[in-house]
Amino acid sequence: MLLILARRALTAVPILFVVSLMLFVALRVLPVDPAAMSMPPSATLAEIDAMRSQMGLDRPLLEQYGIWLNQAAHGDFGQSLHLRRPVLRLVADTLPATIELAVAAMLVASALGVGGGLALFALRGRRAELAAESATTVLMSVPEFLWALLFIFVFGVLLQALPFTGRLDASLPRPDITGFLLLDAVLVGRVDVLWSALAHLVLPAAALGLAFAPPIVRVLRSSLLDVYHDDYIRQARLRGLSEGRILCRHALKNAALPMLTLMGVQFGFLFGGSLLVEVIYSYPGLGNLMVDAVRNADLPIIQMVGLTYCVLVLAINTLVDGLYVVLNPKLRRR
Amino acid sequence: MRPLRSGRVIAGAVIVAAVLMCALLAPHLAPHDPDDQNLIAQLLPPAWQVGGDADYPLGTDGLGRCVLSRLLFGARVAMEVALIASLGAALVGSLLAYVAGYLGGWADWLIGRAVDVWMSFPPVILSLILMTGLGTGVRNVIFAIVLVDWTRFCRVLRSEVIVVARRDYVSAARLSGFGHWRTVTREVVPATVPLLVTLLSLEMGIAVVVEAVLSFVGLGARADQVAWGQMIADGRQAIYQAPWALFAPVLAIFVTVAGFNLLGDGLRRTLDVRMVEGRE
């Protein structure tokens, strides 16, 4: 198991390398001058030129990349042009918020997806099936940012039932131990902080989760349908097992594999979707950092955040592959 | 034709056709110039509400512009992006898929690794980075979507091409002296058309959303182009005063995407296409 994970992780390294090179080149080609950006408005052209050579911007692109890679290997990912802080620090400060949001959204998506999939499966062969199926197609048409806006409107503005900005109520102190707010609240034993953090998480996580639930619904249903075609289900029935037992013991176990694979892929994309949800809910995560950086043309941040998303996706893929092997006895024996 | 008997295909096609008509006929249907501002009639409610003006059936936005007219003209950008970008992505993606699936070997390896690299990026992030470099404008949005989404076609089609290329009649064609080009165009491509059409329809829905998202964060259509995403960004500023100005474009995107999805879904079923599901 560990060996497989390690092997998968190793294949991710060259990908990461290529991605970092592409990001680096793409961002350097942009019509933005990082040297000028990092200087005060009244700097003279000569001062900017001096800065440019100090930053190594006058050297060949590949050499610049080499310098960057070397520094990155030593843990130095550069300074934000606009905020003048180490980029690594900025990412480390915002990443936990994004992970928290994505995990919560994934839980929502899984719960809704599995529930919906089972419900849809239970409806098979009935008249309501067509309607329910069309409904999932229609639901699939609502991207997360429309859900996000809709929820703000309904629960934030009309009902004023839930908060829709930030991670925590302003009057509460923010414990800062791991950066994962829910965890920190538990660690310091503050129920009010935990409550507030949860309340702030409900709308963004629901918006993001809802957008990613329909595909899970459909894959679970179709794999259940496939499994029920198989012989051993018939045999189980002949052996007199109850329908509930068949579903739990046999069908779900086999239908879980394709669903897990899909959920892994979904989880990676969910991080991309979290960017918009973060922007809409003023949620202080990686997405907001990224959008701000794009607006300020803050290249070192864009580069680092791009890489971070990439690492997240690759890490998830690796984990899902590992899980796949664990759950699939055939592959494990090999 | 089997697809025409599917309720989904019909429903999807009707919706898409309706939106397309709105886009094409926008100059004739719209009661106002979509950019025309009326600074003394800002944030009017829809005509049927108290304080509404029959001149502005869906009310006005924060600059006193007619919401209905903007909605109709916004459909032009949405449809332009949907059609051209998805065709572009399909062209690039399927070409590479045919090359990879049919030739195999190092070409397959190379294209496969390129897809891996692309897939390690959430599409939203990749398109955001691309738009930073390209600058705003509908043409650049299309370009960015093609550059990001070709992998959707390439991945799925490649495995299909591999299956098709191993079939007897393809081998037979090769043995009877057909060249690679002829084999691919005569035998392989036709066999993958159903899948391609399905993917294309789904991609159009995705393109509509991506355009809206990019315009929403201010990196999509230019300031003087009417786009739904921009209307949402504007409407959000006045969510309390004029919720309708926000709702109208949200609804438009939803209906359009639902149309493309219903169409794609119906095609998938009736053409009996096997593909992995997933929302990206």
Next chain:
Amino acid sequence: MGGISRRGMLGGAAAIVAPWPGLTSAVRADTRDSVTIGWPSDVPSWDPNERFTPDAQSLFKMVYDQPLDQDAQLKLVPKLITKWELAADGRTLSGEMRDDVTFHDGSKMTSADLKWTFFDRIKAGHKVDTANVWKRVTTFDTPTPASFVMHFDSPFATSPNWLGFLGSYVVPKDYMEKVGVDGFLAKPIGSGPFKIVDYQLNTRVVLERNEAYWGPKPRLRRVVIEIIKDPSARVAAIQSGAVDLVVNVPVREVTRLGAIPGLTGQLTPITRVILLQCRNDLGFADENVRLAASHAIDKVALSKAFYAGAAVPLSVPATPGSPGFVADYTFAYDPELSKQLLAKSGFSLDKPAKLKMATFNGQFPSDYDIARAIVQMWKKVGIDAELEVVEYAKYFELNRGAKLPEVTLYTFDNATGDPEIYSGYLLNPKLPFSAWKGMDIGQKVIDLFTVADNAKRIAGYRDLAKEAVETGASIPLLQSVQTSVRKKDLSYTAFGNGWVLPQDMEWS
């Protein structure tokens, strides 16, 4: 930041059931001696000398002290410096400072700290924006721990104003030398009325009263600054009662929120001008086109549409009440004249003059909307402008590379009110703010920078402002308005330069 405390939100919607009963009861206990403010932006850095950011001044003023201060009417008043005198030739500034000031670490502030801030740091090559102003200091003498003498390389008439302006905050010499700039940023120490107790980047600053403050002690013990960048999120925060005061919300929201019982909305005209920065070439090489563009803008309509009429339409690039303002002068809104001017240069509605315009989106309230409204006004007289959105941070870079379009919708903040920092900065071809590089006006500005006689200098700037407007070198639009919404029982002093200072706040 929302939905938790329902105090102050007794509007119609509040009657709805609260689904989080556990939360709604969690109203904080000691509101009376603390305040929570929803602020639109974070400090660029806690080194107050590092970056000139108008929005951060209120935050800096809590933690640090300035040599000179301004009162609510913007008059220059003593702060750390008690007496000052600028020599007649404008080349020497001398003065005395207080001897009872201590930094937050208990160490005493002396003239050595003043010298460190305005001279040594800059000479040592620290990357601070203050260097651009104070590099004119050639020698800095400290005859006693409580007095100083600065010598400038050229007449510096506005030096006292600058001592109470952007970036001019005294930082502790010994501490900064001991821990270095990075150490300072990790634990910033000033001499101001509040100390930082907690800081989370782009999220929150928590401050507590400096019990050993030398000046009037703030009435509030604790201040929480919530950084809320999104305007609609700030609106939601005040509406839900999660914060006690917000600034820079859309004007229409001020009207709406102000009507909610328990809340008060306020519009304060501030020393910030909104104007079009013009180039003197490309499509704007022709004076007729520039003037036509200027005459075609209905400033009153802009103010009504986007600022509820509270923003004063401007005819010169200076705010009413400031020394450089020309009260008896108006530049007419006259679209017919615009058409005639354009016709003189061969343009018409059918054959419009084509140009490009840049605007920010979200840098100041309604900026993008104003730009789009102006484009529409121009369209009606025969000017076809293509709008592009640029980031505020990129303005200087574009300008330096001469890549700005013909016009840019720009905002310029001048808390001092001095005309040099209005027309002077906005039109000096040598400074990065000015898109105008024409030397006819440019030379006059450059000359005015070295005039030591104050009356002559001010008069010169008034004439210059008029001339710039009449030749289309400057197209002033409106005086900006600071919007704020607060809980009714919280009082604060509205400063004419937009400062919002918790040291002046009080609950009634």
